[in-house]
Amino acid sequence: xxxRIVRMHFTEAGIDEFLEIFNAHKVAIxxxxxxxxxxxxxxxxxxxxxxTLSHWNRLEDLENYRKSELFGSVWGRVKTLxxxxxxxxxxxxxIEV
Numbered sequence: 001x002x003x004r005i006v007r008m009h010f011t012e013a014g015i016d017e018f019l020e021i022f023n024a025h026k027v028a029i030x031x032x033x034x035x036x037x038x039x040x041x042x043x044x045x046x047x048x049x050x051x052t053l054s055h056w057n058r059l060e061d062l063e064n065y066r067k068s069e070l071f072g073s074v075w076g077r078v079k080t081l082x083x084x085x086x087x088x089x090x091x092x093x094x095i096e097v
Contacts, residue, residue, distance in 0.1 A: 001036070001073020002056045006088040010048050014081030018050070025074050029054070032070065046049065048083065 010018055022040055022072040038057035056062040065071055079086075 001093040002059055002062060003091045003093065004054045004056060004062055005051060005087075005089045005091070007049065007051045008078070008082060009046070009084040009086075010050065010081050011083045014083075015048065015050075018081050021038065021074060021077055025070065026078055027076070028070055029065075032061075032065050032068070034058060035065065059090070 009019075026038060026040075029035065034057045035054055036057060037053070040050040041053060043049035043051070054062075056065075088097040
């Protein structure tokens, strides 16, 4: 299993639009082949910072999503709302207790 974490900082004016975009597409993203979990997290110390956490069966599934029309349409709109460069990480589940 692979975990994708994307930390995003928005302009104050961009937050509402981001939340509208996320809510409109969250079911489609979560149901994309290979996605087993999708979560939106909010930073308690920074109201302009949100993080997506998604789980993917295979790296190929994540890459297929990143090359998809769905990703292109969502990311194309969301990236215009950032106040800072995003941080993105793909991690492989290693040890679970």
